[in-house]
Amino acid sequence: MASAEERYNVRETESAWQKAWSERGCFKAESASTKPKYYVLEMFPYPSGRIHMGHVRNYTLGDVVARFKKAQGYNILHPMGWDAFGLPAENAALERGVHPGTWTRQNIKVMREQFMPLGLSLDWAREISTCEPEYYKHEQKMFLDFLKAGLAYRKESWVNWDPVEHTVLANEQVIDGRGWRSGAVVEQRKLNQWFLKITHFAEDLLKSIDGLERWPDKVRLMQTNWIGRSEGARVFWPLLNADGSARSESLEVFTTRPDTLFGASFCALSPQHPIAVKLAESDAKLAAFIAECNRAGTATASIETAEKMGHDTGLRAAHPFIAGASVPVYVANFVLMEYGAGAIFGCPGHDQRDMDFARKYKLSVKCVVAPKGEDAKAFAAKLEAGSEAFVEDGIAINSDFLNGLSVNDAKRAAIAKLETLKLGKGTVQYRLRDWGVSRQRYWGCPIPIIHCEACGAVPVPDKDLPVTLPEDVTFDKPGNPLERHPTWKHVVCPACKKPALRETDTFDTFIESSWYFARFCSPQAADKPFDKAEAMRWLPVDQYIGGVEHAVLHLLYSRFFTRAMQACGYLDLKEPFAGLFTQGMVCHETYKSPEGAWVEPGEVRKDGEKAVHAKTGAAVTIGRSEKMSKSKKNTVDPQRIIDTYGADAARLFMLSDSPPERDLEWTDAGIEGAWRYVNRLWRLAITAKTIPARALPNFATLSAPAQKAVRECHRAIKDVTDDLERFRYNAAVARIRELSNTLTELNHAEPGTADVFRFGVETLARLANPFVPHVAEEMWRELGHVAILAETAWPAFDASLIEDDTVTVGVQVNGKLRGTITVAKAADQKAYEAAALDLPGVQKHLDGKPPRKVIVVREKIVNIVAA
């Protein structure tokens, strides 16, 4: 055993190995290599100031993958960078008067230094920072290429306006009617905006989800729902004036239920529908109603509680199937302009919203679908008198040529008829809308466009790229500093050379993260975003790791952007991430003082079940464990943990207690336990190094306990390897601990097993390497190895030693365990049966009678069914 003087010096050991790895360039991606490639990437961090536990977990998970795959012989690309544009930098500028660039670059410096002691196997030579012109100039060029290819466009539209951030937000960035960062209730404004045509790829983005086999089902489902494919029909309703005379236009609606057309009792337009807007010009009441709707849309946070309101335009729409019939045309607050045609036909009998609307405005309700097997007349009478729509499958009734058809057949028949009449056609509608990328902010990539009165929106010529941000800006007033900069926006039109204005909006920062993974592939090409051949060699990312909060946003944008880059010749690739792993959050108990203020864990002293404030002694209530956040003050600073216990202990704790996809609760006891195990590993190595290194004697000559231990080692290699492949890191750590328990027992109890013990500790070091790389290296070195463990091949197991000659299986009587038998693996069923029936416990429960049946599943179980 190690003497008292010999203690594991974490600090020195960890920094020494970090230095050794760095000096040797262990983790540099090889540009020319015959090894198969493996690209490991964690979602790059936003430089907010300091690293937090979520970062530690994220990068530790990726590091396990990288180190394991490296040991398995892959050429690894494991780069790091900074998602450096964003609003917090501007807020800091506002609050502290520091330039966003200064603040951001300072944070990067601090966080980079904080990352170093974690011992991550990163290739820092490829570090990128998205706020530098060397990075963002390429996306300006790409944007102009997208523009040429028709994948970017500008249009005036209603947009989500965040009144706190003073900027537009994408649909994906509005959560529960509030801005995803500010939490402010989002308003609707009509603005000229740049859009990227993500809908162009809607079908492909949806279909390709099937091929993303190494993505979590949850994320695939979320993207599927977000894209929201619906099959239905566009239907044209010729419009009539109040007096029944025909108007020149017809109203287009989208429906997924053309089978219910015979149940139509009204049509409704969105308040933003062009026809509604036009009618409002000569109808003051309607204009007031529309204004009211637009205001309500902005002021009401809880849209779902908003009452359905409508305004009768006086117009009528001619029914496509019933000659001479028509329905009233309303403008209604619940009809969305952005979806479908911005107008609907209402069938109250089979849509709850339409029912609500019909009851409120006393419109007719007609049942046109009845459940199969029920009395249609009675059902229809009940439905038409009630207030609940029937939305399930059934049989068409009261519907002329559709009568008797199922919902699906009726849909098909209705569409066919519409197409014959040229009053509609079958179509596919997506919920997905184009990605609005204009932001009225300073700290982002300038949109490379010049607005000229004569020439319109003119792209900035290549030779004038990049359009860089001016440094001399002020943040003393709300709004966009670029807009009020005295000179920056004043330029001449590249086409006509007359005075013109620069676009002062910047890109949504999700653009930078939509292609950074490709930039990493070729070390910082100056004249192009990345080298195509290099990118094709490394991409797709083999394993991408990050939080599930990006399931739709970043991950969908990147999938789109990759397709857009392909369309413009940058790549020949559609899917950027072949494998995705979404980690859980790092949580901690919350504490509150009697006054209701949050209390930091550092100020709380635990006294059994109770908690008290360390300084004042006042009782503190313990709340549920929640995601670490500054607002709830339940954070633990990684820096402090690493200073105290070292990176290995922090990494081990992150990996060992919970499955990586689940939330992890940080506890002091947990990190202590991890720390103890790191020391235990080291002591095992110190003990083992006193044994001379020599080849393991022939297996057959070993004592029985030694043989058993050797088998254990090989089984551990197999199990840990399997667990690593399947992201079962908590199970892998448990398996490693089991092996150390076996070795400790062996060393204590059995003399003459020294060689095997030494072999076991070596195996332990190699298996522990991806998880706790520093102490593993130290063990490896203590055991006399010169080669660095980080560059040593993953251990192989001997399949013949995995299997034992005998097997122990349970013996049940009527499904209840009554004993176990150990039999030769080669034994036949009869031998199992005989051994099982021989057990006293079995005899007792058979009560002297012969068994009715004996089920033998070799190497698994024996179950005896008693008479």
Next chain:
RNA sequence: GCCCCCGUGGCGGAAUGGUAGACGCAACGGACUUAAAAUCCGUUGUCUGGUAACGGACGUGCCGGUUCAAGUCCGGCCGGGGGCACCA
């Protein structure tokens, strides 16, 4: 409202339909120590019989089903979490 996931000891969690609770945390007992820390050895699902050796019953949210065998599969509830949400 719609869709998805999850319910296992005091706690985190193991368990290709085949010996439920691996591994760890906490707790308790012991060794070492003047003492403490550290370390090492042991006990630990619940109830219950027995001085003991050793047994018995129950047990994976609840109710039912399939099966020789169910934490695992199927149906129905209850509870928790997440996503979407006036998407026609």
